[in-house]
Amino acid sequence: MESEKAPDVQVMVDELLYHLEFEHIIESRIFCMRSYGAKVNAYARIWSLPSIWRNALEINPFYLIEVVSENFDKLSEEKKEKVILHELLHIPKRFSGGLVAHNNPGERIDDKKVNRIYEEYVKKKNNRPL
Numbered sequence: 001m002e003s004e005k006a007p008d009v010q011v012m013v014d015e016l017l018y019h020l021e022f023e024h025i026i027e028s029r030i031f032c033m034r035s036y037g038a039k040v041n042a043y044a045r046i047w048s049l050p051s052i053w054r055n056a057l058e059i060n061p062f063y064l065i066e067v068v069s070e071n072f073d074k075l076s077e078e079k080k081e082k083v084i085l086h087e088l089l090h091i092p093k094r095f096s097g098g099l100v101a102h103n104n105p106g107e108r109i110d111d112k113k114v115n116r117i118y119e120e121y122v123k124k125k126n127n128r129p130l
Helices: 007-019 051-057 077-088 111-125
Strands: 002-005 030-036 044-048 063-068
Touching: 007 030, 007 063, 007 077, 007 111, 044 077, 063 077, 077 111
Parallel strands: 030 063
Antiparallel strands: 002 030, 044 063
């Protein structure tokens, strides 16, 4: 597997964070990469640096969003934004370095939630009242 920085995805992250109320996310600590040749059945994945490494290196939490080129790049722009939004939802409110599970009680990450937040994003992006 190979990877490279994904500035187009970083722009998408920045745009989503600008229009949505994700104040807990520290934009400068989110990195985006594009992988090639990954043998996964996913559009994207989110990674965090384990706390033992953060403690050893004496650094704050960081997150990396990896898009799988073979699956992600052929999506429509809307679907790409929804995929990235889905990955951002895995970042906990405390920005602690951990990850929120899909079935987290009261905070499920599923298509229904992504679609609801995406609709809010589109309205705000187009300056339409909610």
